[in-house]
Amino acid sequence: MIIVTSGHVDHGKTALLRALTGTDADRLPEEKKRGMTIDLGYAYLPLPQKTLGFIDVPGHEKFLSNMLAGLGGVDYAMLIVAADEGIQPQTAEHLAILRLLHFKQIIVVITKADKVSETHIANTKQQLMQTYPFLEESAFFITSAYTGQGIDELQAHLANLPSLSNNQLPFRYAIDRIFTIKGAGTVVTGTAFSGRIATNEELYLSTGKKVRIKNIHSQDQQSMVGEAGQRLALNIQTDVERTEIQRGDWLFSHPPTVATDRITVEIEAAQWIQESQAVHSYHAASHTTGKLTLLENKQLYPQQKALAELTLQDPLYLTYNDKLILRTGDAKSLLAGARVIEIYSPKRYKRTEVRLNFLHHLLTTQNVAERLSCYLQHRPMPLTELAWLAQRKEEDLPDLLAERHIQTRQGWAFTRSYQQQQSEKLIATLTDYHQQSPDQLGLSKARLYRIAAIHQPEALIYYFIADLLAQEKLQQTRGWLHLPEHKIRFNTEEQQLWQQVLTHFEQQHGQALWVRDLANLLDLDESTMRNFLYKAGKLGYLTPIVRDRFMLTETLYAYAHWVKNAILEKGDISVNQLRDELQWGRKMTVQLMEYFDRCGFLRRKGNVHLLRDGDLFDY
Structure with a gap:
């Protein structure tokens, strides 16, 4: 299980982790020289039932993109506040990010307790809760890495946190580092968002190429398996050149869908937002620019929520409920948090009543089956795309969809109303054809498809034709499709x-x-x-x-x-x-x-x- 630590520079994050785990999370010479964490640092605490992994994210504004890379796929966070300095600029911004990413629990750790009085510590705690009322439900710990105060209590609390990761979903892993080890080859490190992987299994890079897992380091230990919510180092065997794998790439247990550059999101504003503006977008280890367009509002005020469209300069591998952080076009301040509602969003008619009603319905869905049913209201969808949206294995979809009376055929999912609508079109088309061309026996299957349903999935329409033939609503004579009553002697x-x-x-x-x-x-x-x-x-x-x-x-x-x-x-x-x-x-x-x-x-x-x-x- 991974726990992220965040806070202002020099507030004692690295020292706290050293006290908790005995590991120095500053791993780069430049970090030790400058006395601040520049890139993501990691420390691990083995416990009887599990190993806790801590991400020590950089606190300096310049290194915020690295900090955001550490937050993907993590459910718990510790906010570190030095007792002698209190709330500082990056304290506020980091806390805003944690809130916008909707962590399951934010644990507040006040460090350097040995440097100030108990009254000063009490004032710091009171200031935090008054400034950020949502922290009233958070656990507070008063610690000192120098004296050991509060370390055991904090460690016990962290040890009892339940794991919220789902190992039954398809494997999804965000790469944030790539390097080569002599004698081993290419190694990637990152966080497992979901699923489970074992040595010798094959995965797919987001480029679509296959790799085989030779070795796994899970939570800094040699392991045969890696699971969701863990920090993993994977030694991969592949024909792909090491330079072809980049920070921000992914590994999946199933072939990936096409990355998306146009998504619909629910945003929560951190500051005033105008109707359309340039943004910097952060997701896992990926960073790209884009344009944010409000769909229902002319402007948005802090802490307001709204539907918006986000178009991205570089496509990302996103799925439903993924979290993003948006910063202003100059990348100097936090703008909003975003939750993915729909990928492959349409380019036109984005503000119509039908479209907005669909999105609001999508927001109110309670489970995966209900959400997939919502997606399928107006069109059929390939099972591969639905599996990605649901983060389920494709073979598990038929039973899941059957709960909502959705049918699957020919690699597609569709509603009964869709089949009825298309079947009626086929019959109506043949009726018109018989009236306009009484000299012809009927239409070929391919031509009937082109006339009646050219923009629909061909395999599905052919299935519907076969079903109409089985019901004797259509007949076929020497290959020509016609209505049963269309006969001459x-x-x-x-x-x-x-x-x-x-x-x-x-x-x-x-x-x-x-x-x-x-x-x-x-x-x-x-x-x-x-x-x-x-x-x-x-x-x-x-x-x-x-x-x-x-x-x-x-x-x-x-x-x-x-x-x-x-x-x-x-x-x-x-x-x-x-x-x-x-x-x-x-x-x-x-x-x-x-x-x-x-x-x-x-x-x-x-x-x-x-x-x-x-x-x-x-x-």
């Missing part, structure tokens, strides 16, 4: 005419015939022949590959099967390849190929054609 006279027409098609050895040519051959009016052939097309006997030029459907299917096999073997097909196979003229071949493109069987890419919907011409 020849009468006796038409059946006799069809036999004559079929004879002429069979004599063409697989080529198409024009309406005009058949009308002349059978001595019929061209309009009469056209109506008849299009009716034959509705029944599926013929297919118009261009207007007024028909081909036997069974012949068309044979060509489609040959084309499909050729593409599966070679990857694509050109007009010239098909022309050579069929021994046709180029014009006729182009017409056939363009028909395959229009119906959704193929798609053109340059001078070749690729398979789009291989199921279209299956019987």
